[in-house]
Amino acid sequence: MSPLATRRRGRERAILAGRAPSRGDAAGDTLTELRLLAETAGAEVLGEVLQRRGSVRSSTFLSKGKIEEVRTLTGEQNANLLLLDDDLSPAQNRNLEEDLKLRVVDRSGLILDIFARRARTREARLQVELAQLEYMLPRLTRLWEHLSRLGGGIGTRGPGETQLEVDRRRIRERIAKLKRELEGVVRERRVQRRGRRSCHKVSLVGYTNAGKSTLFNALTRARVYVEDQLFATLDPTTRVFAASGGTRALLTDTVGFIRKLPSHLVASFRATLEEVSEADLLLHVVDASETDPERHIEAVEAVLEEIRALHRPRLLVFNKIDALPDEVAWLGLRARYPGASFVSAATREGIPELREAVLHRIEEESRQERPVDGRAPTA
Template sequence: MSPTSWRSPPVRERAILAGREARPRHAMNGECLTELRLLAETAGAQVRGEVVQRRGSVRAATFLSKGKIDEVRTLSGEEQATLLLLDDDLSPAQSRNLGEQLNMKVVDRTGLILDIFSRRARTREARIQVELAQLQYLLPRLTRMWEHLSRLGGGIGTRGPGETQLEVDRRRVRGRIGKLKRELEAVVKERRVQRRGRRDCYKVSLVGYTNAGKSTLFNALTRASVYVEDQPFATLDPTTRVFSVERGARALLTDTVGFIRKLPPHLVASFRATLEEVAEADLLLHVVDATEPDVEGHIQAVENVLESIGALQRPRLSVFNKIDSVTDEVSLLGLRAQYPGAVFASALT
């Protein structure tokens, strides 16, 4: 290796996590930050500390209470952290006020998920959908961010009479949103044409919470080699393959993007081209991580998304995955009793 060929790894931002209790002394209060930590690490952050806000102490102006702001300030100083990640969504005013008081970059849950989706987007379709969601999220937050938008274009001939820079950028973003929506509509039409060509085939879609093992199960059933990674949202683009069912019959199996708690509405709307594959399937295989402590919460989060896209009433079979990794046999017996019609399996074995 030549002396000039080595490059140092990118510096990871040091982050503090902040969440709030689901309910006082609730057993799952710690799970929100466990998931937020995984999302933060997927986005490339280095987590240096955590704070938990009591549910009744949320402030309208800053979301976090004064005591928690002081706690974050102290912790960030000790850990040299420059990024605050929250497990809830903030209003533009809350984000601005919190950032000014802490002198830190503040990113809420939606902003973090959008960042991960942006990193994962590989195809033109995925990039269109992610950028559309990002711009719709960004539009109401432009007041403090317009100086970062020069990459969207502009210059001589783009500014109307009497417009401020903020108004110009709002107009640019709205114009870009309109263009992306038109491009996405073309994608939707193309996918519908493809589905019409497959209408005589029995269609099965995998759905589930992110990282439940959908892609691993997809590979096992179809002998495909879809990308698998032990991180959230490894799969953004739907992949369809033929697989064999009983008596030599064949069906189409589609792997789709994973769902998550508080999935941003902008993202659901932007990914409708992808999610229509789910809404029009003959059968949904709902893949559930059997090792997850909050199984019921994950199932409910998936059902919430299915309801929002009009797919909750589609025929559905639950598949509890990763049973080879379950260490609590009593818990597994409880799941079998609670879901007698479900399949219990390991996609790896």
């Protein structure tokens, strides 16, 4: 089902394309994330093409000149895939593929593919399949329109259209079925959470690869999966992480966010993300060694807004301080984010202080908004 699944035998040979950085952006940084995504999806990156901002062509996204550049590179490198850093409309995707005679996968398609590879549990599989089908539905229409136009005339149009209708109906039926199953998952999770109502709930959120799972392990002594790849975690895991003087707190590790996370994914990961929107405190984990942490912070806040969790109490936690280049970088961050915590989940530096800060904060929050039994005030 995944866009890249058809050619998994050999490694995919990919060319990347994206928009050149606008003034003020770190140069050379633009396609770094796409390269990581491509590699996480198992592709080999053989070349890159950058298009000037503002020169997007509505029919193909890439300008004529850039299409020729891609064509040349593809020939030279014997590439079999073009990966776009942006999202394409179904029509742009098809036009580019036709013009280049090359498979084209956009940013959402690529992220969906990675999620599909990562999904292990029933819940994650249901959520990813739903997002994939929603993504496919409008593209399927285009595909059949395209085929019936190619064949043209008598004998092809009828069956083409009929087949399209059949396929669409089957996909819609499957979508409806997945939604029903996911409703069941949402209900199960709600029941589970009800059982934990007397505990304070803390959720880790942050950009993918920020070190959330490593920090989760450091705070709870659990051993969840940690990997230097994007979207290592898809399923939420919850553990007790602190109990002092009657304060019981649970910590949840969950899926990472990314710039332009496909909205189908956000919507279908509702069961997973409800953990976040109902947390008493969010620990927003940021990779301190990133060149532009603010960009990641903003991307995470955009997703929090989408899942209606931006209003939850939040604590900013800079992780990987061991990987900061020098003292100046460290002081710069401290000055810029005075309320934040600074830790290294790897060396455990700052972990005891973070634990204290979290406990202090949840006690403060609960004094403000709830009576002692842990339920929200009724009035």
